[in-house]
Amino acid sequence: MQRLFAIIGDPVKQARSPDVFNALAAERGVDAIMLSLHVGAEDFAGVLDGLSGVRNFEGAVVTIPHKRAAFLQCGSHGRAAEAAGVANVVRKTGDGLHGDLFDGFGMVNALRRAGVEPDGRSTLVVGAGGAGVAVAFALAEAGAAPIQVRDRDTDRCRQLVHQLTQSGYPACEFADDFQGLRLVVNCTPLGLDPADPLPVAPERLDPDCVVADAVMAGRATRLTAAASARGHAVVPGEEMLAGQMPAIWSFFGLPGETDISAAKR
Amino acid sequence: MQRLFAIIGDPVKQARSPDVFNALAAERGVDAIMLSLHVGAEDFAGVLDGLSGVRNFEGAVVTIPHKRAAFLQCGSHGRAAEAAGVANVVRKTGDGLHGDLFDGFGMVNALRRAGVEPDGRSTLVVGAGGAGVAVAFALAEAGAAPIQVRDRDTDRCRQLVHQLTQSGYPACEFADDFQGLRLVVNCTPLGLDPADPLPVAPERLDPDCVVADAVMAGRATRLTAAASARGHAVVPGEEMLAGQMPAIWSFFGLPGETDISAAKR
Numbered sequence: 001m002q003r004l005f006a007i008i009g010d011p012v013k014q015a016r017s018p019d020v021f022n023a024l025a026a027e028r029g030v031d032a033i034m035l036s037l038h039v040g041a042e043d044f045a046g047v048l049d050g051l052s053g054v055r056n057f058e059g060a061v062v063t064i065p066h067k068r069a070a071f072l073q074c075g076s077h078g079r080a081a082e083a084a085g086v087a088n089v090v091r092k093t094g095d096g097l098h099g100d101l102f103d104g105f106g107m108v109n110a111l112r113r114a115g116v117e118p119d120g121r122s123t124l125v126v127g128a129g130g131a132g133v134a135v136a137f138a139l140a141e142a143g144a145a146p147i148q149v150r151d152r153d154t155d156r157c158r159q160l161v162h163q164l165t166q167s168g169y170p171a172c173e174f175a176d177d178f179q180g181l182r183l184v185v186n187c188t189p190l191g192l193d194p195a196d197p198l199p200v201a202p203e204r205l206d207p208d209c210v211v212a213d214a215v216m217a218g219r220a221t222r223l224t225a226a227a228s229a230r231g232h233a234v235v236p237g238e239e240m241l242a243g244q245m246p247a248i249w250s251f252f253g254l255p256g257e258t259d260i261s262a263a264k265r
Numbered sequence: 266m267q268r269l270f271a272i273i274g275d276p277v278k279q280a281r282s283p284d285v286f287n288a289l290a291a292e293r294g295v296d297a298i299m300l301s302l303h304v305g306a307e308d309f310a311g312v313l314d315g316l317s318g319v320r321n322f323e324g325a326v327v328t329i330p331h332k333r334a335a336f337l338q339c340g341s342h343g344r345a346a347e348a349a350g351v352a353n354v355v356r357k358t359g360d361g362l363h364g365d366l367f368d369g370f371g372m373v374n375a376l377r378r379a380g381v382e383p384d385g386r387s388t389l390v391v392g393a394g395g396a397g398v399a400v401a402f403a404l405a406e407a408g409a410a411p412i413q414v415r416d417r418d419t420d421r422c423r424q425l426v427h428q429l430t431q432s433g434y435p436a437c438e439f440a441d442d443f444q445g446l447r448l449v450v451n452c453t454p455l456g457l458d459p460a461d462p463l464p465v466a467p468e469r470l471d472p473d474c475v476v477a478d479a480v481m482a483g484r485a486t487r488l489t490a491a492a493s494a495r496g497h498a499v500v501p502g503e504e505m506l507a508g509q510m511p512a513i514w515s516f517f518g519l520p521g522e523t524d525i526s527a528a529k530r
C-alpha cells in the first residue's frame with residue numbers, strides 16, 4: 001500500500017517539497033508520495049482530523065498559515081516545536097499526532113548549501129514569531145554571533161532575546177545599526193503578498209551582507225529581489241524547506257540515510 | 266495546482282482505478298492524480314468531510330464498504346445512485362457533494378470488452394443490494410432478458426423485480442432453474458473473504474454460461490476460480506471498475522473524450 005504524505009498550506013502551489021520528497025522516494029525505491037494540499041485556515045483542523053482517519057496517510061509538512069494550528073492539534077512535540085509553539089511537520093502515532101519544527105535546521109542547511117557558513121557571522125533575525133524562534137536558535141547553535149532580534153511586538157522580541165541568552169548565546173535586541181551585519185534573515189510573513197512593505201531596507205546593508213528569507217512565495221520576494229538587484233547574495237524561503245527534507249524524511253520514519261546532499265538536486 | 270482524486274475503500278490495496286486514471290491523466294496531459302485511501306467504516310464520514318476542505322481535492326471513487334455512507338453524505342444524486350440508494354463516485358460542487366453510481370455501466374462495459382454482449386442474454390443477478398440494483402438496471406437497459414434476481418432477503422429481491430418490471434423490463438424472481446442461463450453476475454459481497462461460501466454453485470451452470478463477479482478482491486474469488494476451473498468465461502470485479510473509469514473521468518469534469526478504449530490497457 002502506497003504511504004501517503006502531504007504538504008498543507010495556503011498558498012501551497014509554489015511548494016517544492018513534493019518534488020524533493022518524491023525524487024527521494026523514487027531514488028530509494030520507497031512506495032511513498034507527497035501531495036500538495038491547498039487548505040484554508042478555516043478548514044485546517046478538519047482536514048488534518050480527516051486525514052488522520054486514512055490508514056495509509058502517515059504525516060504532513062505544514063506551512064503558512066497553519067503552523068500554530070498544527071502545533072495545537074498535536075498531542076506531543078519535539079524540542080524545537082515546544083520552544084517555538086509552532087510545528088511545521090506532523091506525523092501520526094498510535095496515540096494522536098506528534099509535531100516538530102525543522103525550519104531552523106532547514107535555514108542553516110540552506111545557508112551552508114549556498115556557501116554561507118553561519119559560524120561567527122553577525123546576524124539580524126527579523127521577526128520573533130515561530131519561524132524567528134526556530135531560525136534564531138538554529139543559527140545560534142550553528143555559531144552565528146552576535147544575534148540581534150527585531151520585532152514590532154517588543155514583548156516577544158525581548159522574550160526571544162531572553163530565551164537565547166538564557167541558553168548561553170550572545171543575543172540582543174536590534175540597535176538599528178546595520179554596520180557590520182553579515183546576515184539578515186526575514187522571519188516575518190512580509191513578502192508573501194507582493195504589496196507587503198519590506199521587512200528591512202536593503203540600502204542600509206553592507207555589500208557583503210547575505211539576505212535570507214523564510215517566506216515561500218514561489219517567486220522572488222520584494223526583499224530578495226531588491227537585495228539581488230543591489231548585489232547581495234540571497235537565500236530564498238524555498239531553500240529553507242528543501243534544506244530540511246532529508247531530516248523530515250527520517251522524521252516520517254522512512255528508510256534510508258538522511259544524506260543532505262540527496263536533496264540538493 | 267495538481268487536481269486530487271481518490272479511491273476510498275477497505276480493503277483498497279487491490280484497486281486498479283488509480284493506475285487506469287493516472288494513465289489517462291498522463292496520456293491527456295492533465296495535472297491530476299488519483300490515490301488509494303485505506304479508510305475504515307468508522308472513519309469514512311470524517312475523511313470525506315476533511316477531504317472536502319482541501320481546495321484542490323475534487324472527487325472520489327468509493328468502494329466497499331462505503332457506498333451507502335457515500336450516498337448519505339451527498340446532497341444530490343444522479344439517477345442510478347438515487348435508484349440504488351448507494352453511490353460509488355462523489356464530486357465536490359459549490360454546494361456540498363454530488364454522488365452517482367457507475368457500477369452497472371461498468372459491468373456492461375466490462376462484459377462487452379470481454380466479448381460478452383448482454384443483449385438477449387438470459388441472466389441471473391445474485392444480490393439485490395446497491396450493486397445488484399445498479400447491475401440489473403444496466404443489464405436490462407443493454408437488452409439482457411429475461412433477468413432473474415435472487416437475494417436471501419426476499420423483500421428486497423421482490424422490490425428489485427418490481428422496479429424492473431415497472432420500468433418495462435422482463436424480470437422475475439429466480440426459480441432455482443439454472444437451465445438456459447447464459448450469464449450469472451454475483452452482486453453480493455460473498456467472495457471478498459476467501460472463506461465466504463459460494464454465491465452460486467458453478468456445477469449447476471450450463472458450460473456456455475458466463476460468470477461475472479462484482480466483488481473486487483484483488484485476486485480470483487472462489488466463484489471466479491471455480492467457474493474458470495470448469496471452463497466458464499469469467500469477468501472479475503476489477504474489470505467492472507476499470508470499465509467505468511472513462512465515464513468517471515467525465516463525471517469529475519476532467520477534459521477529453523470518454524473513449525472507452527482508452528481504459529482498455
